[in-house]
Amino acid sequence: MAPVTLLLLSFLLIFAVLVEAADLYKTLELDRSASEQDIRKAYKKLSRKYHPDKNKDADAEERFVEVAHAYEVLSDSTKRQIYDRHGEEGLKAHEGGQQHHANPFDIFQSFFGGGFANQQVRRGPTSVSEFEVTLADIYNGASIDFMIKKRILCDHCRGTGAASSADVHTCPACDGRGVRIVQQQIFPGMISQAQVTCNECGGRGRVITRKCPHCNGAKIVDHTQHYTLEVPRGAPEGHEVVFEGEGDESPDWEPGDVVLRVRSRKEKGAWKRKESGLYWKETIGIEEALLGFERNLTHLDGHTVELKRHAVTQPGFVQVIKGEGMPIFGETGFGDLFIEYNVVLPTEISPEMRLRLYHAFGHDADHGEHAKDEL
Numbered sequence: 612m613a614p615v616t617l618l619l620l621s622f623l624l625i626f627a628v629l630v631e632a633a634d635l636y637k638t639l640e641l642d643r644s645a646s647e648q649d650i651r652k653a654y655k656k657l658s659r660k661y662h663p664d665k666n667k668d669a670d671a672e673e674r675f676v677e678v679a680h681a682y683e684v685l686s687d688s689t690k691r692q693i694y695d696r697h698g699e700e701g702l703k704a705h706e707g708g709q710q711h712h713a714n715p716f717d718i719f720q721s722f723f724g725g726g727f728a729n730q731q732v733r734r735g736p737t738s739v740s741e742f743e744v745t746l747a748d749i750y751n752g753a754s755i756d757f758m759i760k761k762r763i764l765c766d767h768c769r770g771t772g773a774a775s776s777a778d779v780h781t782c783p784a785c786d787g788r789g790v791r792i793v794q795q796q797i798f799p800g801m802i803s804q805a806q807v808t809c810n811e812c813g814g815r816g817r818v819i820t821r822k823c824p825h826c827n828g829a830k831i832v833d834h835t836q837h838y839t840l841e842v843p844r845g846a847p848e849g850h851e852v853v854f855e856g857e858g859d860e861s862p863d864w865e866p867g868d869v870v871l872r873v874r875s876r877k878e879k880g881a882w883k884r885k886e887s888g889l890y891w892k893e894t895i896g897i898e899e900a901l902l903g904f905e906r907n908l909t910h911l912d913g914h915t916v917e918l919k920r921h922a923v924t925q926p927g928f929v930q931v932i933k934g935e936g937m938p939i940f941g942e943t944g945f946g947d948l949f950i951e952y953n954v955v956l957p958t959e960i961s962p963e964m965r966l967r968l969y970h971a972f973g974h975d976a977d978h979g980e981h982a983k984d985e986l
Contacts, residue, residue, distance in 0.1 A: 929950065
């Protein structure tokens with residue numbers, strides 16, 4: 612038996628097992644009041660998400676089959692009515708005691724008009740925005756809630772612009788074709804014909820007798836949508852997170868994507884980053900620069916990094932601490948931490964400090980006082 616035939620048989624067997632107790636509305640992530648357009652939109656989104664050519668997860672094939680069956684039933688008004696009243700058993704009885712399931716790939720091809728790789732769908736524009744987060748969020752990974760203002764199909768008319776389906780009629784001027792033939796006499800005995808867009812319906816082929824009171828016939832309304840941005844640990848600067856099909860809606864196209872480019876917020880005097888390396892400026896005094904020191908630095912996730920120097924520290928000296936940098940994106944390791952030291956000189960020196968410095972550098976304290984008096 613050919614491999615393709617075996618694959619199709621395996622999908623049909625999965626179909627028969629999975630649909631027994633499935634809640635078809637939950638499968639499409641809808642409630643029972645969903646409109647036909649809601650059902651189509653849900654199938655479009657989920658069938659793309661779980662298509663085996665795109666999704667290689669272990670359960671993707673099963674989910675693809677479930678979504679296809681749910682759409683097959685709920686998109687058919689008769690089957691949906693029977694299912695709502697009597698469930699899967701009612702559908703079996705309606706079909707003579709045994710349900711006949713269509714091939715999920717046939718449903719997909721019929722819906723999109725071609726294979727997954729050859730879909731020709733008119734899509735709206737993709738929105739690309741910069742999204743700044745703290746470096747701590749990138750270091751630790753974070754879930755960040757945010758809002759986007761966009762345009763969606765009117766909930767009342769579902770993008771028709773009419774108060775009800777009874778208010779949408781075939782344009783009488785063009786008989787639903789969207790275009791009209793216009794004749795014009797050039798001179799006696801010669802007439803030209805031209806095809807022009809129908810001015811009555813704007814080329815749509817339909818006219819609305821009563822506008823939707825919610826959107827006033829605009830078909831779309833303004834909406835603020837809540838989203839959650841998942842920032843992965845160690846995400847590179849400009850890392851793109853794509854929200855598929857979440858762009859502005861329109862009855863004339865499929866929504867485009869919303870793309871967020873994640874970048875670290877620039878903060879003065881704070882941590883800096885370059886790829887997997889982290890940079891920090893630490894200020895020390897003259898005594899610490901000469902005699903050494905031990906300090907604790909609180910890292911981006913709260914753990915403590917011990918800073919030690921037992922030698923002279925020159926201004927601008929950079930200490931490298933291995934494995935204390937940024938998480939390496941997509942891997943388990945960490946980059947390095949670079950500590951740049953800034954040495955601050957005191958504005959005044961106490962007599963005790965002056966004596967200590969004279970002794971440290973081998974000078975006579977009394978000679979230093981006389982030199983000061985001479986000046």
